[in-house]
Amino acid sequence: MTTVQLALAGAQLLALLLLPIVMLGLVNRVKSIWAGRRGPRVLQPYHDMRRLLRKRPVYSSVSSEVFRLGPVVAVATGLVAGMLSPMLGPDSPLAFAGDFVAFAYVLALGRVFLMLAALDVGSAFEGMGAAREATYGAVIEPALFLVFGTLLLATGGASFAALLSWGDLGPFALGIKALCFVALMILLQIEAARIPVDDPMTHLELTMIHEVMILDHSGPDLAMLQYAAGLKITICAGLLATLLNPISWAAQPYLAAGVALGLTLAVAVLVGTIESLIARLRMRTLPAYAGVAVLASAIALVLVTLRTGGSL
Amino acid sequence: MLLFVATLALLVGAFLALVLRGNPLRAGLAVTSQVIATALVLAEALPILFGAPPAELLLHWPAPLGDVRLQIEALDAFFLCFSLPMTLLGSIYALGYLKPYMASKRHVGAHFSLLNLTSLSFIIIYTVENSLAFLLGWELAALAAWLLVIWDYENQKIRFAGFNYLVSTHMSFLLLVAAFVIGTGASQTHDLSMMANFLAQDTFQRDVTFIVLMTSFGLKSAFFPFHTWLPRAHSAAPAHVSRADVRRHPQGRPVRDDQVHRHARPPARVDGLVRRRLLRPLRGDGRPLHGLAARHQAHARLLLHRERRHRRHRPRPRLPRPDLATPLLVVLGLTGCLLHILNHAIFKCLLFYAAGAIYRATHTIDLERLGGLRRVMPWTALFFLVGSLAISALPPFNGFVSEFIIYSGLVSEQVPTALDRGLLLAVMTLLAFVGAVSALAITRAFGIAFLGVPRDPACVAHEEAAAPMRFTMGVHLLGILAVAAVPLGAIGLARVPVADLLRAQGLAAPAPLLAAPAQAFAPVAWMCGGLLLVLVLVGLLRRAINRESEAHVTWGCGYTAATPRMQYTGASFASQFGNTFEGVLQYFKRFKLPQGFFPERASIGTHNVDGVENRMFHVLGTAAQTVTRLSERLPETTPHSFAAGFITLVLMVAFLIAGGSL
Known part of the structure; x- marks a missing residue:
């Protein structure tokens, strides 16, 4: 491993630890600005989490160790998934061939424990959230793999790094990237429970997805879950930033990493903007919305297959 | 050959389990015989799995079997090394599962005897090279599994589930017979290895044989869409009869036996389908x-x-x-x-x-x-x-x-x-x-x-x-x-x-090529280790910031659940996914709506049925209606009926001739 790779891996680890807080704060700040308010500071989530960490947790008398394990697994899987994804360079700290498969399955492990924690308290509300999470998670999973498949086929690689090595900026490549961007953006909105899929600020249990699952979590556990949600939005935004990054990693690694970081923050601004301008979708239309991601990525895969095969 | 002693041990154990008195003794002897057989099989198969030369033996049997060759190669050893131990573990599990019957008059020995025969069928299927002997092993496995499934035969629905399985498994058997008939006809031998020449030829007949074999294996091991017997025999059937067949055991608690087949399920049925001697060539x-x-x-x-x-x-x-x-x-x-x-x-x-x-x-x-x-x-x-x-x-x-x-x-x-x-x-x-x-x-x-x-x-x-x-x-x-x-x-x-x-x-099998899977997974193993490490670290961190906790009732949005039945249900959990894929999944609801101002009873029941089975019968029904409609269109006068019959006959003969020329 070269010095540059080591430095970028270290920077990615640092970014993973800090960015979740900044990303959440930035989204909220952008939403405030769109609403004509000054809004909370960008680091407000940090203060919120710190406050929660000092609080005494309240556990349901029905809950078990599974409930306490949920936040721990959610944070741990988020961190490992983040270290698998190439946020600040082609060589993420845990890069290997087929690492994107491991990435998806590690995230799935966290999702399963979160759902189990929701079911552990025996509440109808939290079970409802778990069911929604399971359904939308299953529906969006193919989109993620189709995007990876498209980029792998386009670049000829077999790992996450293949996402980065496609330096083609021709019209066809840009079109494919646009389709992948749409799919990954919807993935972000579903995975990180953002508008128009879910509203983290809603107070109506019946309309919640992610928030209703964690109704019974409090104190440090709630802080960990909020951090895990920030991790998810950071990871997904990092993927989008990597996809859009025009700077060559081989020629200018530090500049490329800086641009990737900037683009990641820009995605947070975009998320905040979308949340300010678009109303939340009705629950029954969400599978169709996830279907848009699957369709976009499937079209991309078909186009790349035809192009690579010489038929297009 | 140690396998012979193992086979003998299984047969003796099965026999003793049937004839001796006292359920604990019967069960104990059957399990002991399985322990002996498993140890012997492992002693024979493990060295081969790790590279020792294959074991081979030729038995001279009278017609129609003829010469029966037994062979254990590495793949056979792979399956033998876990099929028998897992059947043994299933038998040990049965000691606990059938505990309520041990002191009853029910002959539990028959159950353990069938488990021994299941192990025996594994040995036969994995080792014989003769197609007729293979079919005998196949049938032995099918019958043993069927009898285990209908252990609680007094229940009609259990019997139905059992017969459903029996029909499917024998459809599989007949297809297997058909494939062997083609193979034997072409190779003029019952030896599976000798069918290689026929199967190595790139002919239409070979392709048909392949499809027949795949369908047969699919039916037996319930590959989609040949799985229709499985839900009923393994999980759906018991669910349907959960309220119907309740008995009382000596302690006065209701007991039902329809789940016995769960542990009796051959643990590696799909492995029995892998006869690479058929496919390898x-x-x-x-x-x-x-x-x-x-x-x-x-x-x-x-x-x-x-x-x-x-x-x-x-x-x-x-x-x-x-x-x-x-x-x-x-x-x-x-x-x-x-x-x-x-x-x-x-x-x-x-x-x-x-x-x-x-x-x-x-x-x-x-x-x-x-x-x-x-x-x-x-x-x-x-x-x-x-x-x-x-x-x-x-x-x-x-x-x-x-x-x-x-x-x-x-x-x-x-x-x-x-x-x-x-x-x-x-x-x-x-x-x-x-x-x-x-x-x-x-x-x-x-x-x-x-x-x-x-x-x-x-x-x-x-x-x-x-x-x-x-x-x-x-x-x-x-x-x-x-x-x-x-x-x-x-x-x-x-x-x-x-x-x-x-x-x-x-194909050549150089060491670097064979090491490819391990090389592919090596970094993943490190990643898994890293995941565990991060889990431990985050857990320790959580523990370090642990605060004194307080217990409270579950959040209920201002209305704590009045009864435990107000928890989220399994049907509700699946309904969102089911609704999303309603074109594929078939979802049935049964209502009994409340009546009057003070209703006493109301209910709702939901169930996801097997879409493939449902559509299969729907297609059959539609076909029957189509044939009926077509036949109704035929004039009832003799010349027309005669002409239709004649054309059908000509078509059938043409198909037969065409089939013979393939």
Whole structure:
């Protein structure tokens, strides 16, 4: 491993630890600005989490160790998934061939424990959230793999790094990237429970997805879950930033990493903007919305297959 | 040969279990005979699995069997090494599961005798080279399984489920007979190895034989869409009869036996279908990969497609050389597949055992009546949870190890053509979707049954599973953890069988090629270790900031649940997914709406039926109506009827002649 790779891996680890807080704060700040308010500071989530960490947790008398394990697994899987994804360079700290498969399955492990924690308290509300999470998670999973498949086929690689090595900026490549961007953006909105899929600020249990699952979590556990949600939005935004990054990693690694970081923050601004301008979708239309991601990525895969095969 | 002694031990054990008096003695002797047989089989098979020369023996039997050759090669050894031990574990589990009957007048020895015969059928199927002897072993396995399924034969629905299975398994048997008839006719021998010449020829007849074999294996091991007998025989049938057949055991608690088949299920049925002597000779087109596992079939089909394309079109210059790509893909696919069969046997059996333990404790299989079982059955909860995570292929458990190797083949850059690569990537997406649906299903099952609080006071568990049941489940848990902890060692188990298969196809099996799966997984093993480390670190961090906690009722949005039945239900959990895919999944509801101002009774029942079975009968019904309509159009006058009959006869004869010329 070269010095540059080591430095970028270290920077990615640092970014993973800090960015979740900044990303959440930035989204909220952008939403405030769109609403004509000054809004909370960008680091407000940090203060919120710190406050929660000092609080005494309240556990349901029905809950078990599974409930306490949920936040721990959610944070741990988020961190490992983040270290698998190439946020600040082609060589993420845990890069290997087929690492994107491991990435998806590690995230799935966290999702399963979160759902189990929701079911552990025996509440109808939290079970409802778990069911929604399971359904939308299953529906969006193919989109993620189709995007990876498209980029792998386009670049000829077999790992996450293949996402980065496609330096083609021709019209066809840009079109494919646009389709992948749409799919990954919807993935972000579903995975990180953002508008128009879910509203983290809603107070109506019946309309919640992610928030209703964690109704019974409090104190440090709630802080960990909020951090895990920030991790998810950071990871997904990092993927989008990597996809859009025009700077060559081989020629200018530090500049490329800086641009990737900037683009990641820009995605947070975009998320905040979308949340300010678009109303939340009705629950029954969400599978169709996830279907848009699957369709976009499937079209991309078909186009790349035809192009690579010489038929297009 | 040690196998003979093992066979003898199983037969003696089965006999003694039938004739001796006293259920504990019968069961004990049967299990002892299985211990002896398993030890002998392992002594014979383990060295071969690790590279010793194959064992072979020729038996001279009178007609119609003739000479029967027995052979244990590496692949046979692979399956023998876990099929018999797992059947033995199933028998130990049965000691606990059938405990209420041990002191009763019911002859439990028959049950254990059938388990011995199941083990015997495994030995026959894995070792004989004679097609007739193979069919005998096949039939023995089918009948033993059927008799185990209908253990509680007094229940009509159990009998129906059993006969459903019997019909399917014999359809499979007949197709197998048909394939052997074609093969024997072409090769003029009953020896499976000698059918190689016929199967090596690229003819239409060979292709038909292949399809017949695949259909037969699909019916037997319930590959989609031939799975229709499985839900009824393994889970749906008991669910349907959960309220119908309730008996009382000496303690006065209701007992039902319809779940006995759960532990009686041959743990590695699918492995019995793998007779590479039938498939191996199909040289050069990747078909030996077929039949090993449902997922792997898709991969293999695409390989076959690619091979055909290569025969028709020259490979494009920019693509990798196919002669290098094919062996690597075959090695990755076969290794992943073999390991997944082993893993599947481990975690699937564990889940069946845990489900049996739930039934034994609560006397119901209705998920909606369960809840909160983890309090009384913590060990069973742990076993079920780990089995669930493993079957969903979640890291770091054993299912993830084998699935990742399969994925490695699917995403390999050495797939020669872009179209094939695109198709493999689409297959990969499908597998990912299946994995996500598995996660949904296991979350639902574990969450509803073990978490929360009991939903029905009549179905509350009072004690943990019996010691033999816990022992069996514990061994399976250790199996899952062993593969997860030493994944490269587990991958190594498939090394010699895969090398054999490659050589049988005329491909070289150099050490670097065989090491490819382990190399592919090595960094993943580090990642899994890293995941565990991060989990521990985050857990310790959480512990370090631990505050004194307070207990309170569950959040109820201002209205705490009045009864435990107000918890989320399994049907509701699945309904969102079911509604999303309502075109595929068939969802039935039954209502009894409240009547009047003060209704006394109202109910709602929901059920997802098997869409394939439903549509199959729908198609049959439509066909019958179509034939009826067509026949009604025929004039009833004699000349017209005669003409229609004559044309049908001519067509049938034409088909027969055409068939004979193939």
